Amino acid sequence: METVTVIGLGKIGLPLAAVFANSGHFNVIGADVNEKVVETVNKGISHIQNEPGLDQLLYAAWKAGTLRATVDTEKAVSQSDVVVVIVPVLVDEKGNINYKYIDATVEEIGKGIRKGTLVIFETTLPAGDTRNRFGKRISELSGLTLGKDFYLGYSPERVYSNRILQDLSNYPKIVSGDNEKSLELVKSFYQKALNCDIISVSNLETAEFTKVAESVYRDVNIALANELAVYADSLGVNIKEVIHAANSQPFSHLHSPGVGVGGHCIPVYPYFFINNGLGNGIVQLSRKVNDQMAKYAVQQVEKHFSTLENKNILILGLAFRENVKETANSSTLLLADELKQKGAVVYVDDPLYTSEEIAAFQVQPFLVNDREKIDAIILQAYHAQYKDFDFKQFPNCQFVLDGRNVLDLKIIEGLGMKYQGIGVQ
C-alpha cells in the first residue's frame, strides 16, 4: 500500500486522514506539531468534537493499523508517496496574510521529500502560492526539479464543519496539477482516497482562485441580502417573504440577511483578492456591509429603548454560527463591542461553552439567576438548543432582535415582547 502523510490534524485534516486511512488503499501518517493531538490520535481518539462519524472512523483506522500520528513531519514525508497539506494560513484584522505555519510545514517537506513524491496543498490560498511560494521552496531545499523529480497539486477543501464526512463524499473534488503528469497523479489519488466525483481544472492557479471565488460569492450575496433587508425595514416590507418569493425564479439565489458573517472562511478569504489587486469594488464593499450589520442590529435595539445605558442585553450564541464551537470572527464580538459602547451590560449564553470560556471574551456569562434582569435578547447563533428557547422565563424582556430571522414572531409578541428581525418587522 502507498503511504500518505496528512500534515495538520485539525478540524479538517483529522477527518481527511481518517477517510484516507479507511479507503483500503493507503497507510496514513498524520503529522502535527501539537504533541497532545498526536498522542490522542495514537490512542484512536479524536480531539475534534461535534463532527458526526469522525470518532468511529478514526477508531476503525487506528484499530486496523492504517493510521498513526507523529510530530516528526520531515521523517513522515521521507516515507511517503503522497503528502497532503492542510495547515492554516492566517489573516489578521486588516486582512494581512500570515504564512508562518504553512511556511514551517514547507521547510519540513523540502528537507524530507524523496524523488517521485506527490505534494498536494488543500489549504485555501491566494492564487499563485502553491507554485511560486511552496513548489519553488520545496525545489530549492530538496534540489529536486518540480514536475520531473516531484509532483505538485492543489485541491481546495470546501467542506463545512459539522458535516465534513458527508461533504467529502458528496462534493466533487476540484483538482489541479503543475503539469499533466502531476494532474494525473492528483486525480488518481483522490479517486482512490475519496471515491467522489472529480473536476479537473487547467492549472494550480485556477483551483486556488476557485475556492476563494466561492467564499467571495457567498460574502457578496449575503451583503446584497443585508442591504436589501435594511432597505426593506425602511419600507416595512418583510425580506424573508421577498427572498422566498424571489428565489422561486430559477436564476435568483438570494442568501439570507443576518447580524453578520463570522467564521474563518467567508469573512477572511475575500482579503486574498482585496489585498492582491482587487482592492476597489464590490468584494471590499461587501466586507464593510456585512461587518456593519452588528451596528445596525444594535441601533434597532437602541431605537426601542431610546438609550441602552445600563440595559442588560443577552446575546444567544458566542459561536460564529449554529452548532459549532468556533468563535473566529463571531458577530457576537462585534455586537458586544457596539452594545458596550452604548453603555449596555452584555450577557452571553452559549450551550457549547463553559462560563469561563465565555468570560474570556470580556462579557458576562449568562446564568439562570440573571433571567429577571434581562431587558432585551439578541439571537446570533441559532444552536439546536435554542429551537425551544423559552422566552417566558424572561419576565422583564421587552425586545427580541432575531439576528437570523428564524424565531416565531407570534410566540414572542404573544408574550408582550416586541419582535424584530433583520428586514423582518
Ligand SMILES: NC(=O)c1ccc[n+]([C@@H]2O[C@H](COP(=O)([O-])OP(=O)(O)OC[C@H]3O[C@@H](n4cnc5c(N)ncnc54)[C@H](O)[C@@H]3O)[C@@H](O)[C@H]2O)c1
Ligand atoms: N475549518 C473549516 O471549516 C475549513 C473549511 C474548509 C477549508 N478549510 C481549510 O483548512 C485549513 C485548516 O483548517 P482547520 O480548521 O483544520 O485548522 P485547525 O486550526 O483546526 O488545525 C490546524 C492543525 O495544523 C497544525 N499545525 C500548525 N502548524 C503546523 C505545522 N507547521 N506542521 C504540522 N502541523 C501544524 C495545528 O497544530 C492544528 O492541529 C484552513 O486554513 C482552511 O484553508 C477549513
